[in-house]
Amino acid sequence: MSPPRQALDAIGHLPDPEIDIADAALQFARVDAPEADWQEARAHLSELARDAVAVAHGIAEDDLVSRANALAALITGRHRYQGDANDYDNLDNANLIRVIARRRGLPVALGILWLHAARAAGWGVHGVDFPGHFLVALEGSREQVVLDVFAGGAAMDGRELRALLKRVEGPQAELRPGVLAPMSQRAVLLRLQNNIKIRRLHLGDVAGALACTEDMLRIAPDTASLWREAGLMNEQLDRVAAALRCFETFLGLVPEGEAAVRTRAAVEALRSRLN
Incomplete structure (x- = not known):
């Protein structure tokens, strides 16, 4: 068995809060792109974590707007990450090693980088299981700020969330309980890999989709x-x-x-x- 698949098997035995989401995504990426430079990607994740610790200094505990702005300046500004709207279905957009190399990706792949940086800064954060579009929420003691990381970390108010839901589900859709439900670490990782599985099925690559599914089961048996x-x-x-x-x-x-x-x-x- 390959080392990344051994790592995925080990993740399958961990309690969800103990999963290092960026490292787990890196192991999935190593399986799908064994020739890629995963060590350079891991070094970048370490750099991103160090930078997040630095930008967190001096931001007040419940100042979620400043936290969001600091993360956007770091990830979208300094490190130039952006959503790949022009080549959305490119499989590279769901492979964390490729995303780091290209500085472009799907919402959930970019979201993993935002989650990684926010947690390194010591901030409460979670993925949001929004229909059709992965979002990230920064957690405060009494409120949260929902961010569209595919759009550079733009904050989403109720009106914008409602409009996004209508684009995904149709003009009759309305915000409802559970639409901003927080996601577990495993759920985020499975959503990432589900993008690869679905695209392989659309290409007629059933064997490749099955291999992806089997790897998903390693972390979520x-x-x-x-x-x-x-x-x-x-x-x-x-x-x-x-x-x-x-x-x-x-x-x-x-x-x-x-x-x-x-x-x-x-x-x-x-x-x-x-x-």
Whole structure:
């Protein structure tokens, strides 16, 4: 097994708060781009952390606007990161090593850098599971500031969040409870890798999408939906035994419900092919 996959397996055993999100994303990137200079990327992450500690000096504890401005000046200004709107579907935009080299990426890939810097500064921060567009929130004692890191860290008020939701879900969409739900470390990493999985499927690369899914399961082995997806992809690739293992793991996690009924039917059909 490759060293980055060993690292991902180790992450799968960690409590969520103990995950170093940037290092975990770096391990995913090493798997997908083994020829890339991951050590240079790691050195840059260390530099970014040191810079964040320096810019945090003197900012008041609950001055979220100054914190947001300091991070924007550091990441968008000094280090010149930006959202890649012109080549959005480029797989490099979801690979942290490539993102660091190119200084461009998807919202969630850039967001990981913002989370990394904010935490190095000692600030409360989390990813936001906004529909269709990853956001970052800086946490204060009584409020939070939501930032669009793809737009350079622009602060989003209620009107702008509502407009963004309508662009994603349609003109009838309205802000609702849970739309700004904080994401766990694992959830952010899975959202990052999901971009790669989906793009590979769109390209017809089922084997590549399956490999991505299997790596996602290394850090989140109890995510039932991923086991079912892996089973379906193995079935599509005519890997019957592997599909059965994935479906049976899914059923161990989700023994009841409509998805379980469909999965049991798929298991029976696959077992009949082995007889």
